[in-house]
Amino acid sequence: MTYLRRASPLHAARASVAAAYCAALVTAAFLSSHPLVLAVLALAVLGAGLACGVGSRVARSLWLSLPMGLAIVLVNALVTREGLTVLVRLGDGGPLGQLDVTLEALAFGAKEALLLVVVVAVAALASAVIDPDEVLRSLRRVSFRSALTATIATRMLPLLALDARRIGEAQRCRPQPPGRLAVMRAITANALDRSLDVAATLEVRGYGSARRPPRTRRAASRHDLAVAASAVALVALAAAWPAPFSYYPTIAGSFDASAFAHAAALALVALAPFTQRRGISR
Amino acid sequence: MNALELHAVTYSYPAASEPALRDLTLEIAEGEFVVLAGGSAAGKSTLLGVASGLVPHFHGGRFDGRAEVCGMDLRSHGPAALAGEVGTLFQDPETQVVMGTVRAELAFPLENRGYEAVAVARGVEEVALALGIESLLERTTVDLSGGELQRVALGAALAGRPRLLVLDEPTSQLDPVAGDELLALLRRLNEEWGTTIMLAEHRLERCLAAADRVIALERGAVACDAAPSGFLEWAHRREPGLETPGAALIAGLGLGPPPAGVKQARATLRAAGLLPDVAAAPEPPGDHSRSPGGWRRHRAEGAPALQPTLRLRRVWHELAGGRAILADVSLSVRPGERVVLLGRNGAGKSTLLRHVGGLIEPTRGRVERSGRVALLLQNPGDYFVHDRVGDELDAEALREAGLEALADRHPRDCSGGERQRLALAIVTAGDPPAAVLCLDEPTRGMDRLAKRALADRLVERSGLGGAVVVATHDPEFAASFATRAVLLADGRIVADASPAELLSGGWYFATETARILGGHAGILTAVEAIARLGAGAGALESRA
Numbered sequence: 001m002t003y004l005r006r007a008s009p010l011h012a013a014r015a016s017v018a019a020a021y022c023a024a025l026v027t028a029a030f031l032s033s034h035p036l037v038l039a040v041l042a043l044a045v046l047g048a049g050l051a052c053g054v055g056s057r058v059a060r061s062l063w064l065s066l067p068m069g070l071a072i073v074l075v076n077a078l079v080t081r082e083g084l085t086v087l088v089r090l091g092d093g094g095p096l097g098q099l100d101v102t103l104e105a106l107a108f109g110a111k112e113a114l115l116l117v118v119v120v121a122v123a124a125l126a127s128a129v130i131d132p133d134e135v136l137r138s139l140r141r142v143s144f145r146s147a148l149t150a151t152i153a154t155r156m157l158p159l160l161a162l163d164a165r166r167i168g169e170a171q172r173c174r175p176q177p178p179g180r181l182a183v184m185r186a187i188t189a190n191a192l193d194r195s196l197d198v199a200a201t202l203e204v205r206g207y208g209s210a211r212r213p214p215r216t217r218r219a220a221s222r223h224d225l226a227v228a229a230s231a232v233a234l235v236a237l238a239a240a241w242p243a244p245f246s247y248y249p250t251i252a253g254s255f256d257a258s259a260f261a262h263a264a265a266l267a268l269v270a271l272a273p274f275t276q277r278r279g280i281s282r
Numbered sequence: 283m284n285a286l287e288l289h290a291v292t293y294s295y296p297a298a299s300e301p302a303l304r305d306l307t308l309e310i311a312e313g314e315f316v317v318l319a320g321g322s323a324a325g326k327s328t329l330l331g332v333a334s335g336l337v338p339h340f341h342g343g344r345f346d347g348r349a350e351v352c353g354m355d356l357r358s359h360g361p362a363a364l365a366g367e368v369g370t371l372f373q374d375p376e377t378q379v380v381m382g383t384v385r386a387e388l389a390f391p392l393e394n395r396g397y398e399a400v401a402v403a404r405g406v407e408e409v410a411l412a413l414g415i416e417s418l419l420e421r422t423t424v425d426l427s428g429g430e431l432q433r434v435a436l437g438a439a440l441a442g443r444p445r446l447l448v449l450d451e452p453t454s455q456l457d458p459v460a461g462d463e464l465l466a467l468l469r470r471l472n473e474e475w476g477t478t479i480m481l482a483e484h485r486l487e488r489c490l491a492a493a494d495r496v497i498a499l500e501r502g503a504v505a506c507d508a509a510p511s512g513f514l515e516w517a518h519r520r521e522p523g524l525e526t527p528g529a530a531l532i533a534g535l536g537l538g539p540p541p542a543g544v545k546q547a548r549a550t551l552r553a554a555g556l557l558p559d560v561a562a563a564p565e566p567p568g569d570h571s572r573s574p575g576g577w578r579r580h581r582a583e584g585a586p587a588l589q590p591t592l593r594l595r596r597v598w599h600e601l602a603g604g605r606a607i608l609a610d611v612s613l614s615v616r617p618g619e620r621v622v623l624l625g626r627n628g629a630g631k632s633t634l635l636r637h638v639g640g641l642i643e644p645t646r647g648r649v650e651r652s653g654r655v656a657l658l659l660q661n662p663g664d665y666f667v668h669d670r671v672g673d674e675l676d677a678e679a680l681r682e683a684g685l686e687a688l689a690d691r692h693p694r695d696c697s698g699g700e701r702q703r704l705a706l707a708i709v710t711a712g713d714p715p716a717a718v719l720c721l722d723e724p725t726r727g728m729d730r731l732a733k734r735a736l737a738d739r740l741v742e743r744s745g746l747g748g749a750v751v752v753a754t755h756d757p758e759f760a761a762s763f764a765t766r767a768v769l770l771a772d773g774r775i776v777a778d779a780s781p782a783e784l785l786s787g788g789w790y791f792a793t794e795t796a797r798i799l800g801g802h803a804g805i806l807t808a809v810e811a812i813a814r815l816g817a818g819a820g821a822l823e824s825r826a
Contacts, residue, residue, distance in 0.1 A: 003382050005422050133386035137393070158424060159376060169641050170664035173657045175712035182667040189694070190663070197377035204334050204370040205380070205438060206394035208362030216399045 002158055004128045006053035009273050012223040012280040015134035017231070021273075022126040024231035028238035028266060029118040034245040035107070036255055038114035040263035044270040045121040051274035054128040061124035062117060069113030076109030077101045082248040083108075108247040141212050156195055163190050223280065226273040233269045241265075283353050285446040285478040286310040286333050291347035293328060293337060293502075302328040304502040306347070310480065312445065315472045317489055318482040319506075319513065319524050320499035321729040322697045326482035329499065330448045333480055334370040335361035352445050366395050369439030371449040373727065375431035384410075384426070384434050385419045391441045409441045413467060428627045429460030436464070440471070447471070448480045453488065454726045457626040457755045458790040465489055484729050485756070487526040487794040490514075491543025498524060514540030523731040527758060527794040527808045534812035547798045556815050558802035589652070590614035591717045591749045592638060597647035599633050599773070607633045608644075609773040615718065615749045620740060622760040622781065623753040624791050625770035631753035632660070634770070635720045638751065653717025660723045662705035666693035675707055683707035699732030706739070719743055721752045725759050737763040757785050757793045761806035782806060 005011065010018050025048075029041050042062065049058030078093070083102030090099035132154050140147040164187050171177050171186070202208075243262040245253030253259075286309070293303040303325050310316055318326040331337035338345040339360040349356040352367035372378055381387040388406040397405065410416040415433050418426065426434060432452060439447060449468070453461035469492040471477045483489050490496065496513035498506040498521065506516040514529040518540065525533075528547040529540040537554055541547035551557040592615040599608040608630050615621055623631045636642045637649050639657030658665075668674050672689030680686050683703050688696060693704060702724060710716050719740070725733050733756070740750050740763045754760055760767060760781060767784040769777040769791065777784055782804030786796040793806045805811045 002424055003422065005383065005420065131382065133382045136381075137386075140393075154382075162376075166659070166661065167664045169636075170659050170661070171667070172641060173639060173659065173709050174665065175654075175656075175709070178667045186664070186667045193694075194377060197372070197374065198380060200336055200340055201372070201378050201380055203336060203340055203361040204365055204368075205391045206362050206365030207390075208360060209365070209394055209396075212396075 002127065003130070003132055004054050004057065006129075007280050008052040008129070009223045009276060009280060010048065010052050010129045010227060011131075012221065013227040013273075014218065014221075014224055015131045016138065017224050017227050018130045019126065019135070021227045021231045021234075022122050022130070024234040025122045025125075025270065026119055028234045029115055029122075031235075031238040032243065032266075033111060033247075034243035034253060034259055034262070035111050035114055036259050037243050037263045037266060038111065038118060040267050041270070042114065042118045042121060044267040045118060045125055047267070047271050048274065049121070049125050049128070051271065052125070052129050054125065057128050058121050058124050061120050065117045065120035068120075069116055072113045072116060073106060073109035076112065077105045080105040080108070084249045085251075104247050104249065104251055107251055111245075111247065141215070156191070156198060159194055159198070160187075160191050163187065163194060221279065222276060223273065226276055230269055230273045234266065237262075237266055237269060283312065284309045284350070285312050285314070285352055286480070287348075287350040288332070289348040291332065291345070291349055293332070293343060293345050295328075295341060295343045298343070300502075302502050303332070306502070306504060308497065308504060308507065310446075310478060312478050313472070313476045315469070315479045315492055315494045316481070317486065317493040317496045317510075318480065318499065319486055319496055319517075321523060321731065322699060322727075324499040325502040326499055327450050328502070330370075330450050330480060330482055332356065333446060333448045334368050335359065335364040336370075362394070365391060365444075366442065367445050369441075369444035369447045371432075371436050371439045371447070371452050373451045373454050375428055375435055375455060378435040378438070379423045379426075379431055382422055382424075383419075384415065384421050384423060384437075387423060387434055388419075388437050388441050391438055395442060397442075405441050409437045412471075413437050413440070429456050429463075432456060432460070432464065433467075436467070440477075443475065444477065446478045446480065450482050451484065451727060452481070453483070453485070455723075457629075458757065459626055461488060461755070462790065465492060468492065484727070485758070486524065487528060487543075487758070490526060491545070493542070510542035511539045514542070523729060523734075528798055530808040531795055531798065531811050534808060535815060544794065544797045551798070551815075558799055558815075588616045588618070590650075591617050591652045592655070592751070593650040594634075594637065595648050595650065597634075597637055597644045597649060599630075599637065599642070600645045607773050608637070611647075611773070611775055613768065613775065613778075615751060617717070617747045617749055618744050620744045620750040620763055620765045621752070622764035622767050623751065623770060624755075624757075624760065624767060624784070629770040630773040631770055632722050633773075635659075635722050635751065635753055638718065638720050651718065654714060655718045655720060656709040656716035657720045658705055658709050658722065658724065660726065662701040663694060665705040665708050666701075668693070671696065671704060674704060675711060679707055679711045697732075698727045699729075699735065702728065702732070702736065703739075710743075715746075716748060718749045718751060721750075723754060724752065725754060725756050733759050734762065757791055757796075758807075761785055761793045780804070 025045060029038060032038055046058050046062060049055045078099060079096065083104030085103040086100045087103055088101040093099035136147055136150055139150060167187050167190060168183065171183050241262055243259045288306050288308050291303055291306040292301050294301040318329060320326050328337055331341065332349055333351055335356065351364050354364060379387055381390050385406060388409055389402050392402045392405045410419055413433055413436060415437055418430060418434065453464055456464060465488055468479055472479050481489060490510045493510050496508060496510055497504060498513060506513055508516060514525060517524040518529065518533045528544065532541055532547055532550055537550050541550055548557055594611055594613045597608055597611045598606060600606045611634060623634065625631050635657060637644055639655050666674060669692055671685060671691050671693055672680065674693060680689060685704055688700060693701065696704065710719060724736060737759065744750050764781045767779060767781045768775055769784060785792055785806050786804045787801040789797065795808050795811050796806050799805050799811060805814060
């Protein structure tokens, strides 16, 4: 989950605008209850990832979120008492009471799973396209101590991941590899050493002087404007023109032309900033 | 004004039983290039910590005496306040880079000093141009190699042009090429910018030629403070472990003064009529045959034709994107052989050892082992999982490793050499004994005595019939134990020969003695050179 520098409109936009775009995608997903709209939003996020050159990262996150989505569908079907269309009667479930699996509970679980898939995909997109240095720099102007914590954390995460892999390899080299608990202890002890090293580096680079970084004046680029407009339009469209779909007590909603038009409009708005590729660089 | 002034400084780390610095009084003038010498735990890093303000402000502990850094009293100025005047570079490049891109990394110290945006932008460009890293500015730091990371970290330390630059073994993780480049840069900064340099280094032969002064520390106190030749004279008499191979050679031949570098040593030998004529030099010893593939396969002189204990057959290691880390590597190692793997950072040495150790599988080809492989990776500390040395090994293994006196100590509190010994004992413990012992960069941060002890252990182990394969950047260490040298480049074996042949003719992958003698007769060490040239000196004297 690290920033990937690519030549794309979203990378070219300033970090705050890119973050707003990602937040707008998530907001639009939360405002929508129609499964078609959510599915199209997931595809739009994947499209945005592909347009940014980080498609494989977003696709992997989609793939990884599927088991969790399936778990949500199953758990919701088993624990929800709502819904009138009973598909399976599983009998007495002990402390869970009577277990009836309803069509509505399955459908609602699927909608929640789709929502999760969109959120995870947007998180993957955000981590790959939002420059953490720019975010931390902005944060340093607002809150020095929070920025310090965030700086150490962002630097420590990839370092600790590398260390954990290295220590795991070293333990495999022992004639009798130790248990997982012992390895975890070793990794934790190493993490403390590492955090001290990073903190010492921050000290000698003058971070402790707590001066606010200079304000850099930068005119809004065409990509800033396009991405910001897309973010605003996404939220406005999702809020002002909802595609109605309710799940309980019975499913009420349709996959009619209006729903398709709504989903298509959201996808177009989400992907519109990527049609303009002039003036971008790595 | 001096760059550093210490008056009767005594310092102890928290909970330490002994002080790390003892009654230290010294002055370092502006513009001096000072090398700090000494064995492990002599106090070099602590002294550098004082210069950067980390001691005592970051580490805590008890500090007595008075210290001034660039005119600022250490009692009232911490590392952040000193950062404007002092640039610091540590050993490990990975923990010294805190931002995501090179540009942000170089801008970071300038922003912390409250520079305006224009000054930050100018400072970043200037330092990038000065260090030749302008092409890296837009790169993300996670994509940089070890050498590139170290240069970027040096750039961050130099941003804003500090008056004092302190460096703690900055070349220990770099290959000889990157290490020499870094030292050349320091020399240029010292000569052209007038930056005061304080450099702690174990491989003194690499940096003495650039130094104005050497301060040798012993148990936290100054044992010698002199110009390089004076220091080498002192080392010859008092501390042979700190003597460079070139100085040992000249002293061993009864010549003087001790040379600080290759140029001076050659001049001394030339003046004495002992510098060999390289053009007329005999071929280095060794038995070689050229394979159809073009590179040389080597069989150690007199080695019996034993079945290989390790055989790599056309091994490839390719990444998902298609890049090959190892490309068509074939290598056979017989019992009793001691093979050194050489090559620049990223050449594929560590990956090759991981394949040998079975940590990763080849994407093509295969690895055949006739017994257990013991693999010691770069960080010995990664092998420790207990709070006591005595819990890491059984009593007998501990005694065999000579570590029984440390049984109650925490492994992380041991010295570099002790940690190395403990980790080596851990991977080689148990039955059956390992048929192949592989070590990846085992000498990082080790002083010369610890390296010598490790070389002796490797020779002893191969004498018992085990094969040894070691990846290292240290040609002096390689020459001290290896019977065979393999050079890797871009994942391929480009040379496979005797150490005398591989380590004598070149410049980067060569010992200091070999560089002084221009590769004459494959002589690699001062001891060999004294034996060979000493006979020549005797003949000269007889003629006279």
